Each structure stands twice: as C-alpha cells, then as structure tokens.
Amino acid sequence: TLALRVRDLRKTYDNDVTALKGVTLDVEPGDFFALLGPNGAGKSTLIGIISSLVNLSSGSVEIFGIDLVRERSRAMREIGLVPQEINMNMFETPRDILVNYAGFYGVPRAEALVRADQELERAHLTAKANVMVRTLSGGMKRRLMIARAMMTRPRLLILDEPTAGVDIEIRRDMWTNLREINRAGTTIILTTHYLEEAESLCRNLAIINRGEIIEHGSMRTLLAKL
Ligand code: ADP
Numbered sequence: 001t002l003a004l005r006v007r008d009l010r011k012t013y014d015n016d017v018t019a020l021k022g023v024t025l026d027v028e029p030g031d032f033f034a035l036l037g038p039n040g041a042g043k044s045t046l047i048g049i050i051s052s053l054v055n056l057s058s059g060s061v062e063i064f065g066i067d068l069v070r071e072r073s074r075a076m077r078e079i080g081l082v083p084q085e086i087n088m089n090m091f092e093t094p095r096d097i098l099v100n101y102a103g104f105y106g107v108p109r110a111e112a113l114v115r116a117d118q119e120l121e122r123a124h125l126t127a128k129a130n131v132m133v134r135t136l137s138g139g140m141k142r143r144l145m146i147a148r149a150m151m152t153r154p155r156l157l158i159l160d161e162p163t164a165g166v167d168i169e170i171r172r173d174m175w176t177n178l179r180e181i182n183r184a185g186t187t188i189i190l191t192t193h194y195l196e197e198a199e200s201l202c203r204n205l206a207i208i209n210r211g212e213i214i215e216h217g218s219m220r221t222l223l224a225k226l
C-alpha cells in the first residue's frame with residue numbers, strides 16, 4: 001500500500017477561490033517526499049486536506065490504504081503534523097509538552113514517559129528536558145515541534161514549510177533531524193519553496209503550480225532535466 005494516494009483532488013474555498021484543480025499524487029512508504037511550488041500554488045491547502053484541517057471538495061485521499069473521508073479518525077492516527085508556526089506553551093518544559101501531547105492522543109502515561117525520553121534524545125534535547133521552552137533556541141524549538149509530532153508514532157510525518165524564516169544553521173540542524181527520522185522508517189512529506197532544500201533531503205517530489213501538479217517523479221530525473 002502507498003503511504004499517500006491522492007486522486008483527482010479538488011478544493012474550492014467559500015470565497016470561490018479554487019486552490020486545487022484535480023491533484024493526483026502517490027507517495028511510497030519510506031519515501032522522503034517534497035511538495036514544491038511558489039506561494040499561493042496550493043501546498044498548504046493540500047497539506048491541510050491530508051491532515052484533516054481542511055475539507056476537500058471532491059476526489060479521494062488514502063493514507064496507508066485508509067480512506068480519509070470514510071475513516072477519518074483511523075487515517076488521522078497514521079499522521080503526525082508539524083505546523084509552520086511554533087505553537088507551544090513557552091512556560092512548559094519540553095518533557096511536559098511531549099507527555100501531555102501523547103496523553104491528549106490517548107497514549108498511556110507510562111508509555112508517554114518512555115517515548116518522551118526517546119524523542120528528546122533523537123531531537124538532541126535530553127539536556128533541555130526540564131527547562132522552560134521559552135529559554136530554548138529557535139532551532140531547539142523547531143526540533144521540539146518535530147519530536148512532539150513523533151510522540152504518537154505516526155507512519156507519515158507531514159511538515160508545512162518546516163524551515164520558513166529560519167537561518168541556515170537551524171535549517172541544516174533540522175535537516176539532520178529529519179533524515180534520522182526518515183532513516184528509522186517514517187515516511188516524510190514536506191512542503192517548501194526552496195528547490196535546494198528539496199534537493200538536499202528528498203528522493204521524490206511533486207511540483208504544484210496554480211493548483212495543478214506540473215511535475216511528479218524522482219529528484220534525480222527532475223535535476224537531469226534542468
Ligand atoms: P503560506 O503559503 O505562507 O502558508 P498563505 O498565503 O497560505 O501563506 O496564508 C496563511 C494562512 O492564511 C493560511 O492559514 C491560509 O489558509 C490563510 N489564507 C490564505 N489565503 C487566504 C484567503 N484568500 N482567504 C482566507 N484565508 C486565506
């Protein structure tokens with residue numbers, strides 16, 4: 001089964017803006033996949049639909065074979081979402097943020113504590129487990145956002161412009177972190193408008209423009225064409 005199977009997906013917002021005009025897309029399990037495109041192309045809309053934040057107008061989406069519309073809560077359990085904006089309580093500690101997030105999604109507390117230690121280690125935040133998030137650097141906060149999404153053990157991790165507005169050091173730091181997660185078996189999809197970022201991280205990609213997929217295939221094939 002594919003990690004993500006999108007067929008003829010359309011989205012028209014209430015203001016009559018059509019953000020997606022029949023998008024078809026496959027992502028293989030284990031892939032590191034980039035969704036590239038300029039501002040306004042429809043990337044956030046597509047990510048929003050896949051993560052159930054936005055309702056689709058027509059078409060279908062399956063996540064590991066689970067239909068997003070008919071079996072929404074089951075499909076959602078396969079997904080971890082890292083939003084673009086940092087949306088954590090600055091006066092909590094990283095450990096509490098991770099444990100509480102897992103608790104919200106029904107992970108038993110003992111298990112949540114184990115996972116929190118694992119994710120703190122993977123994010124290289126063990127030494128910062130018990131300080132206030134407020135005191136973390138920008139890069140640390142970003143890594144913590146990724147660690148939080150991993151607490152539910154998603155098979156598919158989705159990131160919407162994870163490195164928008166962050167400097168190059170933080171960006172490279174996040175790339176390393178994401179590569180480790182992918183290597184451990186999690187399928188990753190990220191949106192970006194930097195080809196350089198997609199090139200450095202991803203095996204496969206789609207390019208979206210004005211709500212339509214204009215390229216879909218391997219990074220190597222695309223780069224050979226340029
Ligand atoms: P970005 O591409 O950087 O994510 P967007 O242009 O998508 O920025 O805007 C960010 C937020 O504003 C998103 O939550 C999006 O849903 C919302 N938004 C964008 N365009 C409109 C619009 N025309 N009407 C209402 N909300 C919009």
Ligand code: ADP
Pocket residue numbers: 013014015017018019037038039040041042043044045046
């Ligand atoms: P991207 O993420 O590639 O920048 P978006 O999916 O945010 O693109 O936007 C695609 C189109 O849909 C844009 O024309 C945008 O203005 C519009 N749009 C996005 N979100 C909304 C919304 N909540 N309501 C109305 N229009 C929106």
